[in-house]
Amino acid sequence: MFRIETTQNPLQLLSDVRRGQWFVHDHESLLPAAFSFLRGETGGAALPTYEFSTAAVDLSDKTGSGVAAKPSTVAIIPIIGTITKYDSCFTTGAVTYARAIRQAADNSEICAIVLDIDSGGGSANAISILKEAIAYTKSLGKPILAHADFCASLAYWTASQCDAIFCDNSLSEVGSIGGLCRFVDDTKKMTQEGYTVVEVYADESSEKNLEYRQAIDGDYSLIKKSLSYTVAQFHADVRTGRPNIKADAPGVFTGAMFHPAEAQNLGLINGTMTLAECVENAAIRAQYNH
Numbered sequence: 001m002f003r004i005e006t007t008q009n010p011l012q013l014l015s016d017v018r019r020g021q022w023f024v025h026d027h028e029s030l031l032p033a034a035f036s037f038l039r040g041e042t043g044g045a046a047l048p049t050y051e052f053s054t055a056a057v058d059l060s061d062k063t064g065s066g067v068a069a070k071p072s073t074v075a076i077i078p079i080i081g082t083i084t085k086y087d088s089c090f091t092t093g094a095v096t097y098a099r100a101i102r103q104a105a106d107n108s109e110i111c112a113i114v115l116d117i118d119s120g121g122g123s124a125n126a127i128s129i130l131k132e133a134i135a136y137t138k139s140l141g142k143p144i145l146a147h148a149d150f151c152a153s154l155a156y157w158t159a160s161q162c163d164a165i166f167c168d169n170s171l172s173e174v175g176s177i178g179g180l181c182r183f184v185d186d187t188k189k190m191t192q193e194g195y196t197v198v199e200v201y202a203d204e205s206s207e208k209n210l211e212y213r214q215a216i217d218g219d220y221s222l223i224k225k226s227l228s229y230t231v232a233q234f235h236a237d238v239r240t241g242r243p244n245i246k247a248d249a250p251g252v253f254t255g256a257m258f259h260p261a262e263a264q265n266l267g268l269i270n271g272t273m274t275l276a277e278c279v280e281n282a283a284i285r286a287q288y289n290h
Contacts, residue, residue: 083122121153178255
């Protein structure tokens with residue numbers, strides 16, 4: 001078992017909840033927790049460490065080479081729940097996940113990595129550091145696979161950068177390639193409680209916070225423009241990571257979710273495997289890489 005020190009930053013999460021871009025599926029189910037967090041009801045302290053495990057795989061007679069292979073060790077890194085950039089009372093952050101991926105990649109005893117994903121996605125600012133960690137692992141010649149049960153939006157963005165994606169079972173789901181922005185307008189509540197918020201911008205700063213200010217007034221055009229920019233990057237990364245994806249098929253790049261059979265036909269995944277089978281597959285890939 002490997003332990004990683006977590007990186008706490010609840011203020012960043014507070015900012016993201018109030019006016020951040022999110023790549024998450026079924027975001028309505030997160031609203032009770034989000035509003036609880038905004039009210040200061042943290043729901044418990046964050047854990048000081050994050051753990052990931054390893055599994056030893058005996059590859060004798062499984063590589064097809066006729067040569068006895070020594071046991072290989074594969075790291076299993078769970079990515080569960082909403083993905084934020086930093087750790088909080090609700091989530092493990094991408095900074096911690098990335099640190100775990102890099103630690104496993106740098107470990108000479110570990111030949112491959114499996115990301116065990118069960119997540120509906122997360123905050124847009126979490127993806128870059130995960131992409132960098134996955135690319136770093138690949139640069140060392142170590143296979144990195146995604147094993148997915150529920151893998152949506154930013155979680156799928158992460159998985160698409162791996163060497164392969166395998167769903168766990170016939171009821172697993174992947175997809176939701178798209179983005180949304182949620183912001184909180186609590187000015188009426190603050191007025192009711194006796195607060196008066198006064199904002200004064202310099203004459204030279206007419207476009208500062210303009211997206212948010214226009215959205216409060218009901219004009220969402222700038223927010224949509226910003227979202228479209230990020231979604232375009234999402235699409236580009238998926239096209240690169242999944243070159244055989246059928247991007248023009250209905251729903252693929254417009255936010256639909258798919259079960260494994262259809263997802264494999266559309267090129268979103270490579271097939272269906274249990275976690276144990278994924279670990280073995282990663283170890284075999286490592287033998288061929290070497």
